[in-house]
Amino acid sequence: MSEAPSGADLGRRLRDGDLSVAPAVLNLVESRPAQEAGEVEALLHEVAPGALGGEARAHVVGVTGPPGVGKSTLLSELVRAWRERQRSVAVLAVDPSSKRSGGALLGDRARIVSDPADRATFIRSTAAGDRLGGLAPATRAAAQALGAAFDVVVIETVGVGQSETEVAEVADTVAVVVQPGSGDVLQFLKSGIMEIPDVLVVTKADLGTVAQRARRDLLATLRSIGERATQVVCVSSVAPVQGFDQLIDALDAHRAGLDLPARRLAARRAGAVADFHAEHGDRGLRALGGRRAALRALDEEDPALEVPALTRALEARAGAT
Ligand SMILES: Nc1nc2c(ncn2[C@@H]2O[C@H](COP(=O)(O)OP(=O)(O)OP(=O)(O)O)[C@@H](O)[C@H]2O)c(=O)[nH]1
Numbered sequence: 001m002s003e004a005p006s007g008a009d010l011g012r013r014l015r016d017g018d019l020s021v022a023p024a025v026l027n028l029v030e031s032r033p034a035q036e037a038g039e040v041e042a043l044l045h046e047v048a049p050g051a052l053g054g055e056a057r058a059h060v061v062g063v064t065g066p067p068g069v070g071k072s073t074l075l076s077e078l079v080r081a082w083r084e085r086q087r088s089v090a091v092l093a094v095d096p097s098s099k100r101s102g103g104a105l106l107g108d109r110a111r112i113v114s115d116p117a118d119r120a121t122f123i124r125s126t127a128a129g130d131r132l133g134g135l136a137p138a139t140r141a142a143a144q145a146l147g148a149a150f151d152v153v154v155i156e157t158v159g160v161g162q163s164e165t166e167v168a169e170v171a172d173t174v175a176v177v178v179q180p181g182s183g184d185v186l187q188f189l190k191s192g193i194m195e196i197p198d199v200l201v202v203t204k205a206d207l208g209t210v211a212q213r214a215r216r217d218l219l220a221t222l223r224s225i226g227e228r229a230t231q232v233v234c235v236s237s238v239a240p241v242q243g244f245d246q247l248i249d250a251l252d253a254h255r256a257g258l259d260l261p262a263r264r265l266a267a268r269r270a271g272a273v274a275d276f277h278a279e280h281g282d283r284g285l286r287a288l289g290g291r292r293a294a295l296r297a298l299d300e301e302d303p304a305l306e307v308p309a310l311t312r313a314l315e316a317r318a319g320a321t
């Protein structure tokens with residue numbers, strides 16, 4: 001048996017565009033023993049902006065929405081549409097099933113389907129973090145690492161209301177998937193419970209005019225709260241499949257309008273605070289003066305630092321106060 005490649009080795013290979021290391025990268029970031037933490041840090045160091053000479057190439061897309069809305073079916077089609085455009089795609093699906101109470105929907109649940117022989121597609125499910133709607137630290141690390149090699153990295157999470165907030169910390173673009181005729185998203189948007197998504201996707205357009213009506217209602221609501229930038233796209237993920245060109249255009253348009261370095265820097269800082277919180281709890285965060293103070297403190301750190309180095313900077317501060 002050959003030894004597992006080191007974190008630095010994996011990072012260098014990602015930097016060279018080697019997509020075949022994706023499974024090994026996931027195994028490393030999901031590994032439990034604490035001695036692997038140094039390896040994860042070495043991996044992330046190799047794919048930090050300092051080593052890459054700029055931000056990672058990938059478009060990091062968050063896809064979120066309530067259970068059963070059709071996210072996985074949509075992603076099967078979206079991955080296919082991206083691959084037709086010669087873009088390599090990694091999907092990190094966050095599986096909350098251990099937390100799900102009802103389970104009635106599970107029987108109806110679709111898997112993301114992809115061509116197993118295609119080396120430029122990588123799909124992996126990981127367990128959700130401990131915090132409600134939380135992204136596991138492994139998912140954040142995997143997104144950062146794979147972003148150095150893949151053209152698109154998708155993070156799929158279940159939920160609506162809170163979950164897009166955490167996804168928004170990591171992703172360049174957040175797409176929220178909604179069911180036609182579901183009024184709750186309208187209410188969430190109006191009441192401010194929900195952060196405004198970058199793209200809204202109405203699924204199951206094959207079911208008829210109800211999808212177009214949902215799109216008009218969502219657009220009217222967005223206008224009424226002064227949000228004109230969010231695009232609303234209708235798709236059908238089952239035959240006749242439709243809407244995926246428009247969806248890709250909407251995602252690309254959002255990415256093209258981004259201040260990417262600013263968004264990525266904010267993502268790394270939020271990731272460091274999340275990792276610090278996971279490790280040291282509410283008490284640790286209080287020692288730093290709370291979440292906002294922790295984020296402000298990171299303003300003083302080198303913008304090119306990778307997440308584990310930022311987390312250590314927070315730990316040093318917490319120890320010093
Ligand atoms: N008619 C129609 N059915 C769809 C469409 N997309 C998904 N479905 C169906 O909706 C059900 C749920 O789809 P999933 O893709 O599993 O939904 P999900 O959001 O991933 O669900 P969870 O992973 O459980 O949160 C399945 O039976 C799909 O076949 C669509 O565009 N049209």
Ligand SMILES: [Mg+2]
Pocket residue numbers: 071072073109110
């Ligand atoms: Mg699913």
